[in-house]
Amino acid sequence: MNSWDNNPVLTIEHLTMRFGGLVAIDDLSFNVGRGDITALIGPNGAGKTTVFNCATGFYKPTEGRIIMNRSNGEHYLLERMADFQISAKAKVARTFQNIRLFGGMTLLENLMVAQHNPLMLASGYTIGGIFGLKSFKKAERDAVERARYWLDKTALIDRADAPAADLPYGDQRRLEIARAMCSGPELLCLDEPAAGLNPKESAELNALLQYIRKEHDTSILLIEHDMSVVMEISDHVVVLDYGEKISDGSAVEVKDDPKVIAAYLGVPDEEVDGVEEEVGI
């Protein structure tokens, strides 16, 4: 039994998502191990982002369960929760394929927004805040410190007071990760974090993700096309094609799986038949 099946942070069971007649995900089950970096890969249109959208509440799955197992022993059925509660209660944070920052707000403000819920509580749902409650001032200082920490870790501290829309592309990607981390997640879902990055930035990203995994109680689930990133940092790889799981295992296992190779490179039909016979479909 694999480590991710022993102690999963996220369990996806029989997940199915249909849009009208189109089946985007078909009976998908897999586990995301606690403390692992798990990669979800597959050709374009395989349904990877749909899995993310189901797990973070933007889509309601047609069938199946998505269970978040928090480290404090609480379990959440994500498919039943409103999107904002998934971040607030189940502690799942995400980034987006096409970056969604608050462009007209500064980097610091972006990270403060991510700490909305604890700050809201500290401000006595605004009323205490208006009258300048002491405990709120302290909570706000702590929030700024946390933002400073993440700006530091993502090497964005020099531009803390610049508007987010002014940042170059690679910095925006990192800022989105920093923002997600400020919400204190136990599971961080990254949708193509390395897309559009140059090799140097890509290497920095790898280091950042490994740092997050090591120093914080945060597991990572990522969608990635860049195989160098996937192979270098992931403990566990799940491969999707046409909404179905075609492979699931460690990076090395998956790399040599003929079905994966077939899905990515394409093979003559006879050969596919041969492979399918071999693996018993």
Place this chain on the structure above:
Amino acid sequence: MSAKSGNLFIDSLKDAAIGGLIALALFSVLIGMKAEVASGLGGQLGIEYRWGAVAIAVAVVFAGRLLLNLFVWKAGTPVTQTAGRLIPSTQTLAPLAKYAMPVFLVLAVILPFLLMSAYGSRGSRQYLDLAILVTTYVMLGWGLNIVVGLAGLLDLGYVAFYAVGAYSYALLAEYFGFSFWICLPLAGILAAFWGIILGFPVLRLRGDYLAIVTLAFGEIIRIVLLNWYDFTGGPDGISGIPRPSFFGIEFNRGEGGFADTFGLEYSSIHRIIFLYYVILAMALITNFVTMRLRKLPVGRAWEALREDEIACRSLGINTTNTKLTAFALGAMFGGFAGSFFATRQGFISPESFTFIESAVILAIVVLGGLGSQIGVVIAAVVMIGGFEFFRGLEEYRMLVFGLLMVIIMVWKPRGLISTRTPSITLSGKKAKGISADLVQEGHG
């Protein structure tokens, strides 16, 4: 650019001639022929011809277009560019805006005394009335700025909450005899309550749809006020609404009145000055609360909502509640302003709460620069003050008002003050304002 200058005059002339022709097509019928019920024809329509007016209108368009072509649009160095250098851009004005607020504030506080010393108590009354009117619109603009400027929710029915506030006070005073100072908070709460009731179903709509539904709600409230004769007095409105007292002391002549109590000689201007300070204080509270909220998590969530709603939801922000607080708070300030309006006028009717009012308040917010508090002040002074200034032009002023809305918007689509100040900085005071080009306007 200068290479083309040989043809400049001919090009401009051609263009202006086309403009003149279009103007001829536009105006020949609507200006040139006036359909009127002639007295001699037994109530039938006759036509009054006014070709002279058409000729003037066409000539104005032709000449205007020609001059603009020659000196602005097609010229190598447009006059406006030269003029533009004389007028500093908003970027350079930004630091000045920091000082503008205190200057405006001091001016606003001493205004009644300035006017009194300049025009005497009789002559200053009309200016004070105007100042009260402008300040009311500033307050309404600030209230709406929370909804439109910060949260990015386009509300075209804001006047509904103004009406709710005004009618709440009028009816509470009429039926229960409550005083202004008791009714004021009640009116605000009622308006906020209506904001939540109306807001709840519509806040998941986006953009223009939200605008049109809020417009519909505004009109529904007005039509109900107009037709519910037994309760609201219908088109006759409600008159005899009690005037506010100086915390219990009436502004009466004689014993126990304001003048008597404070040993002053009785003058009707006292009440006007008092009203002015009431609305000024109310407006300043609105501003203070808004500025405070911007620096609190709820205010930051509003602005984040304006920037990207989906990202907000992914960060655990309950967007429905956040929108509702903005809507309710905006409505509450509208309600406060409404009950002030009722007590100042002493008479209200549905006439005062038409769609045009909503449009004017929205125009003040947008022209001032979305989200900018000082922008609202400037726009209100320019629009309302200017509007009243042209009272002599009677019917033409609404036409000019409409045209001005078009012209200012085309000239400055982002409004007069278009930089956003960060709500919190790491580096202390020296952070720069954020250019409006980066700031989103919201989708809902």
Place this chain on the structure above:
Amino acid sequence: MEYFLQQLINGVTLGSIYGLIAIGYTMVYGIIGMINFAHGDIFMVGAFIALIFIVTFGITASLPIALLILALIAVLIVSMALTAVWGWTVERIAYRPLRGSFRLAPLITAIGASIALQNFVQISQGARNKPLQPLIPGGFTLTEGGPNGEGFIVQLSYSQILIIVVTTALMIGFTLLISKTSLGRAQRACEQDRKMASLLGINVDRTISLTFVMGAALASVAGLMFLLYYGVIDFYIGFLAGVKAFTAAVLGGIGSLPGAMLGGLLIGLIETFWSGYFSVEYKDVAAFSILAIVLIFMPEGLLGKPEVEKV
């Protein structure tokens, strides 16, 4: 039953007028995604232009029927042309400079243009309402009342027939124009992706201008029909008719031409039946409530495409 039939006839007549105006909203919203707030006032301008020509030419009910119809067609064509110039001008001055700018700006200029148009007509034509003697009197009596005045007389007037026939013909012609011609194709391309359309050599500005011109021309037809039906207009008719027509466009599914016609018909019917059976005072509340209800529960309308939220 007779009463119902009469309301039905009136509702269809009113509905076809709303449908004509609604087309202008739906086309403009489809192509540039803005509510052309001034469109209701363009309709009002069209009604005034038609009125002025009718009075100038001395068209009255006493003319021989053939001449009357010819004269009305002439008035229709001229007022369509002149109203189209108004529609074009509003787009050119108030919307085109703001293309690609911030979304609220054209909404404000549209409101400004609406205020300006209303007040322009109020000044130039006077604030009093303009009554016109009925041009096409008479009609078919579908059911006679009883001999002693009991029962209800159902009338289908000639002007109602004219309105329904003209609008139906125009709507068919127009649908063909949009679906078959290259202009229609250009328009649909601009709706999908304006930048790509311009890269493929479509003159986007001209296509948008033509959209406004067509919308204004149809609105002016609606203006003439309104004038024939009600026999009285004033400078303020544009606001309410505009909001109702917009409701019709949304109800039918914004961006869809058949939807606009269907929506117009429904709004006309609802309004007449509401006034006929409940209360005249609250007929506008009915229209506004339907607008709110449709937008809240069915924002894509009857024939529109649902908008999918992209994450």
